Amino acid sequence: MAEQIQHLSPVETARRLGVTVKALRLYEVRGLVKPLRTSNGWRAYGPEAIARLHQILALKRLGLPLARIAELLADRAMALDAVLALQEQALAGDRARLDRALDLVRRARTRLGRGEILSIDDLTTLSKETTMTEPLSNEAWGKIFEPLAAKHFTPEEIEKLQERPAFDQQAVADQWTAIIAEASEMMERGVDPTSAPAVDMARRWKTLQELFTGGDPDVTLKARAMWTEAMADPATAPKLPMNTALFAYVGKAGEALKARGG
Numbered sequence: 001m002a003e004q005i006q007h008l009s010p011v012e013t014a015r016r017l018g019v020t021v022k023a024l025r026l027y028e029v030r031g032l033v034k035p036l037r038t039s040n041g042w043r044a045y046g047p048e049a050i051a052r053l054h055q056i057l058a059l060k061r062l063g064l065p066l067a068r069i070a071e072l073l074a075d076r077a078m079a080l081d082a083v084l085a086l087q088e089q090a091l092a093g094d095r096a097r098l099d100r101a102l103d104l105v106r107r108a109r110t111r112l113g114r115g116e117i118l119s120i121d122d123l124t125t126l127s128k129e130t131t132m133t134e135p136l137s138n139e140a141w142g143k144i145f146e147p148l149a150a151k152h153f154t155p156e157e158i159e160k161l162q163e164r165p166a167f168d169q170q171a172v173a174d175q176w177t178a179i180i181a182e183a184s185e186m187m188e189r190g191v192d193p194t195s196a197p198a199v200d201m202a203r204r205w206k207t208l209q210e211l212f213t214g215g216d217p218d219v220t221l222k223a224r225a226m227w228t229e230a231m232a233d234p235a236t237a238p239k240l241p242m243n244t245a246l247f248a249y250v251g252k253a254g255e256a257l258k259a260r261g262g
Contacts, residue, residue, distance in 0.1 A: 007036065007044040017053060020142035022162065024053075030066055032056050032073060051080050058087040065171060141173075144236055148226040153219075161212070161219070172211060179205055180241045183250050193252035202253035203262050 014021045027033045028043075033052045035043040045053070052073070059069045104126055108118060118126070149158060183201055191198055213219040230236050231244050 007046045008050070010035070010043050010045070013045040013050070013053070017050075017057065018143075019053075019057070020146065023142065027053070027056055027066075030070060032066065032070055055080060055083045058083050062086060062090050065174075140239070144230060144239065145226060148229055151229075152222045152226050157219070157222075161214075172208065175208055177241065179208065180246070183253075184246055187246055187249045193249055194256040198253040199257045199260060199262070202250065202257040205250060206254065206257065206262070 008016065010021050010024050014024055024033075024035075024045075028035065033049055033056065035045050035049050038044055055073060056069055059072065060066075064072070108122065108126055111118065153161070179201065183205070186193075186198055186201065209220070209223070213223055227242070227247065230240060231242065231247065237243070
């Protein structure tokens with residue numbers, strides 16, 4: 001007898017691949033993957049779909065936006081082996097960076113053990129090479145905030161939020177990375193949060209925020225509560241691009257924007 005081909009549900013596929021069900025739906029909307037449909041209309045992911053998802057996730061890990069991934073996967077010459085070759089190269093680079101960082105830490109500990117003092121150059125190099133991290137992926141965001149969303153929102157509210165029109169999550173994530181960096185620089189330079197540049201930043205921040213909240217003040221309050229709880233969690237806070245000080249700074253700029261009718 002022929003071996004029966006296994007198919008996974010969206011929930012099981014998301015769990016095994018470490019992504020969210022919402023991400024799977026976005027990939028489907030963008031035409032990147034096409035799950036099968038059961039006789040009841042349920043989505044099911046077989047070997048071909050899982051292989052395709054691996055290609056998508058591997059290319060995302062290389063920093064490619066979904067639009068570019070769609071172009072590459074539309075080329076039939078871009079087989080799974082070609083993606084694996086690119087992934088192998090990227091992972092080898094990651095391993096080299098990790099080995100270098102580990103060596104720096106070990107040498108620093110050895111010197112401290114001998115009673116030596118690390119210079120400013122030593123410390124800045126150590127910090128740069130061992131603590132700088134990449135921006136959180138969409139999947140990582142989901143792992144952090146989906147449990148918080150379940151805590152602060154009702155199932156009906158979550159379902160309503162999921163009905164929003166699909167958008168390019170990677171593009172939006174890139175915009176968030178840029179505006180958070182801009183706000184951080186403003187705060188570090190001591191820019192008045194009520195000044196025109198800060199208010200302009202707050203206006204663009206609000207526009208991005210409304211992609212999630214839809215402008216609903218109740219959703220905005222609950223989203224703020226999620227962030228507050230995430231930043232208060234010692235295990236989660238170091239992974240986030242924002243801290244309580246920056247959150248407060250942006251809040252003051254937002255208040256100034258509201259005072260100006262924005």
